[in-house]
Structure formats: structure tokens, C-alpha cells
Amino acid sequence: MLRSRDTLFVARQDQLHQLSAFQEEISGFQEISGGDAILRVPILNADSVAAGLLETGGGDLDVDATLQGFLRLLHQRGGVLHCQQEVHALSKRSGGWLVITEDREFYCETLVNAAGSWAGELGRLAGLSDLGITPRLRTALLLRLPAQLFDADWPLVVDIDEEFYFKPNAGLLLLSPADETPSAACDAQPEEWDIAVALDRFQRASTLRISRIEHKWAGLRSFAADREFVVGFDPIDKGFSWLAGQGGYGVQTAPGLAKLSASLLLNAADRLPEQMTPYLQVLSPERLID
Structure with a gap:
């Protein structure tokens, strides 16, 4: 149900203030140097990573198994799921x-x-x-990296201003620009602009150049004003x-x-x-x- 994965927040030189503020507000993170961050994720660009905050002990939930477990509990307790009922x-x-x-x-x-x-x-x-x-649109991409440059045990890497995040996902790299574009409630589709933004931010933060996207999609997240x-x-x-x-x-x-x-x-x-x-x-x- 839970696959072990660390979380690494990274910051450029001009983002070090945000990194310090985050560390003061959120406990459980260890400050590491930009060099140490690159040792953990070698595709990171030294010019774009001045320091990082590392959290260990976290992990990736198996979402499908979790949802199937909830559904079994519903059925065991006499509940019925009616699909396709707008x-x-x-x-x-x-x-x-x-x-x-x-x-x-x-x-x-x-x-x-x-x-x-x-x-x-x-x-x-x-x-x-x-x-x-309010619903807000979130874009995601899957990228296939050269096998010699990819490690399934990399941490989740998050820009300290949440301009992007990426992590290994079933042999591929999941990337998002962490967008939150206001949207109507709908069957969300990725916008070309958001895809371009995701790739640009990733390529500036890493040493890689991406020429192919394996898969792209979008979903909706909803928030109250606070x-x-x-x-x-x-x-x-x-x-x-x-x-x-x-x-x-x-x-x-x-x-x-x-x-x-x-x-x-x-x-x-x-x-x-x-x-x-x-x-x-x-x-x-x-x-x-x-």
C-alpha cells in the first residue's frame, strides 16, 4: 500500500529565503547542500539547485489498491455504488x-x-x-528517460515555490508544473501552454533536454477560498x-x-x-x- 519514497524540496540561489521560511514553518526536514541534492538526483542542474530540504520516511500510496479497499468496505457494509448517474x-x-x-x-x-x-x-x-x-486544473506528463540516467528510487523533487515537481512512476518520470488554473467542473484536458511550461521549468532545473512525451493528462483539484x-x-x-x-x-x-x-x-x-x-x-x- 505504501512504497518508500523521500521528498526533496530544492531552491535556486534566489529562493533561499523561501527555503528558510519553509524550514521554520514545517518540521521534519533536514537542510542539505545543492551538491548533496545532486548526489541524490544526478539529473539536477548545479546552476539551479543551491540547497535543498530532505524529508525521509514518506512514501507513495498505491491509489488503486486504496480505492479498491474502500470499495470492498462499502460493499461489506451494505453500500451500493451506482455509476454513470449524473x-x-x-x-x-x-x-x-x-x-x-x-x-x-x-x-x-x-x-x-x-x-x-x-x-x-x-x-x-x-x-x-x-x-x-473552485475547481483548478492540474497538468501532468510522463517522460521516458535514458535508462542510465534514471533511478526508480529517486525522491519526489519539488521546487520550493512549487513551480514544478517530478518523481519516478512505474519506470517513467512523472512531471507537473504544479499549475492551479481556475476551471469549470469538466472532463479536464491538458493545455499546450501548461505542457510547454512544465518542460521549460524541468529543463532549466535539470541537465536534460526532452524531445518526447510518453503521456499527458490533466485533472481537477478543488479548493475553498481559504x-x-x-x-x-x-x-x-x-x-x-x-x-x-x-x-x-x-x-x-x-x-x-x-x-x-x-x-x-x-x-x-x-x-x-x-x-x-x-x-x-x-x-x-x-x-x-x-
């Missing part, structure tokens, strides 16, 4: 919600809005606020619960956010571990209502 309308009915799709109707007393980048749209469909949750998660009942309608705004961290945070959400839905917040209870207020949708 929600066309929501209406209040008998104290609950009538959910209308193209060819089916579902009734529930409490509706949980876990619609990802469509969460704001679903809120509006229910006649409520979208809470300012970039915190949104978990809890809507202030206007207590039969409508939010589980949204994960900003691309949904898989990593799923167990914790699910526990928070379930505690509210089951009126069992008093059973939460003490260290989790402050998040009920921090993540409440009420903070996003003017």
Missing part, C-alpha cells in the same frame, strides 16, 4: 432529498456532497451556496452535509475526513479522538458563509 436535479421531499438522475431517482434523509470538483455545482443545484469552492477542507452540515440546511475541497489530497486524507464526517452524520462527535475535535470547527462550512 445528478440532474435535487429537490426537498418529505423532510429529505430527492436526487434525480437521467434514468433513476434516489431518496435520502441526509445528502452528503462529496462531488469533488462538482461540489460547488451540486450545492447550487440544491438551492444552497457553492461556498466558493484552501482548507470543507466538512460538516450546511448552515442553511442541516440535511445537506459537505465533504469537499480536498485540493488534491483526498486519498491521503480520506480516513481522517471520513471519520470527521461520519461523527457528525451519526451525531457521535463526542466519540472523536481529542486531537481531532478542533477540526470540526476549523473545517465547518459555516466559516465560508458571509
Whole structure:
């Protein structure tokens, strides 16, 4: 479920202030020299890496195995997943919600809005606020490097200003410009400009020149205005619960956010571990209502 991988934040000479500020704010990172960073990832360009921050002990989640495990738990507990059921309308009915799709109707007393980048749209469909949750496009590429220059054990490398990141992925190198372009909720596609930006930033930070892209795609990440998660009942309608705004961290945070959400839905917040209870207020949708 978890493959060991370190994380390495890198900084140019003109970014050293940001590196120091990050180290003061986030614990668990060891400062290393630019030379040490290049020893760990030899394709890095010495002119573009003045220093780095290294975190050990992290890893890559097996996303597919994680999702399949969650799905098995759903089935074991009597849940049913209905695919290809786009929600066309929501209406209040008998104290609950009538959910209308193209060819089916579902009734529930409490509706949980876990619609990802469509969460704001679903809120509006229910006649409520979208809470300012905005989808943002993220671009990714897969590159094939010469075998003698590639190491599957390289760390995740992140520019300290998050202008790019890259890491090994199934024998290829996954690269992203870490873009967050505002977007409508849609079937996202990569833009040529963002692809060009990703390659330019990578080539300036590395010693390589890329002539071929193996695969390219884009996805959507959604954020509230304060970039915190949104978990809890809507202030206007207590039969409508939010589980949204994960900003691309949904898989990593799923167990914790699910526990928070379930505690509210089951009126069992008093059973939460003490260290989790402050998040009920921090993540409440009420903070996003003017």
C-alpha cells in the first residue's frame, strides 16, 4: 500500500529565503547542500539547485489498491455504488432529498456532497451556496528517460515555490508544473501552454533536454477560498452535509475526513479522538458563509 519514497524540496540561489521560511514553518526536514541534492538526483542542474530540504520516511500510496479497499468496505457494509448517474436535479421531499438522475431517482434523509470538483455545482443545484469552492486544473506528463540516467528510487523533487515537481512512476518520470488554473467542473484536458511550461521549468532545473512525451493528462483539484477542507452540515440546511475541497489530497486524507464526517452524520462527535475535535470547527462550512 505504501512504497518508500523521500521528498526533496530544492531552491535556486534566489529562493533561499523561501527555503528558510519553509524550514521554520514545517518540521521534519533536514537542510542539505545543492551538491548533496545532486548526489541524490544526478539529473539536477548545479546552476539551479543551491540547497535543498530532505524529508525521509514518506512514501507513495498505491491509489488503486486504496480505492479498491474502500470499495470492498462499502460493499461489506451494505453500500451500493451506482455509476454513470449524473445528478440532474435535487429537490426537498418529505423532510429529505430527492436526487434525480437521467434514468433513476434516489431518496435520502441526509445528502452528503462529496462531488469533488462538482461540489460547488451540486450545492447550487440544491438551492444552497457553492461556498466558493473552485475547481483548478492540474497538468501532468510522463517522460521516458535514458535508462542510465534514471533511478526508480529517486525522491519526489519539488521546487520550493512549487513551480514544478517530478518523481519516478512505474519506470517513467512523472512531471507537473504544479499549475492551479481556475476551471469549470469538466472532463479536464491538458493545455499546450501548461505542457510547454512544465518542460521549460524541468529543463532549466535539470541537465536534460526532452524531445518526447510518453503521456499527458490533466485533472481537477478543488479548493475553498481559504484552501482548507470543507466538512460538516450546511448552515442553511442541516440535511445537506459537505465533504469537499480536498485540493488534491483526498486519498491521503480520506480516513481522517471520513471519520470527521461520519461523527457528525451519526451525531457521535463526542466519540472523536481529542486531537481531532478542533477540526470540526476549523473545517465547518459555516466559516465560508458571509
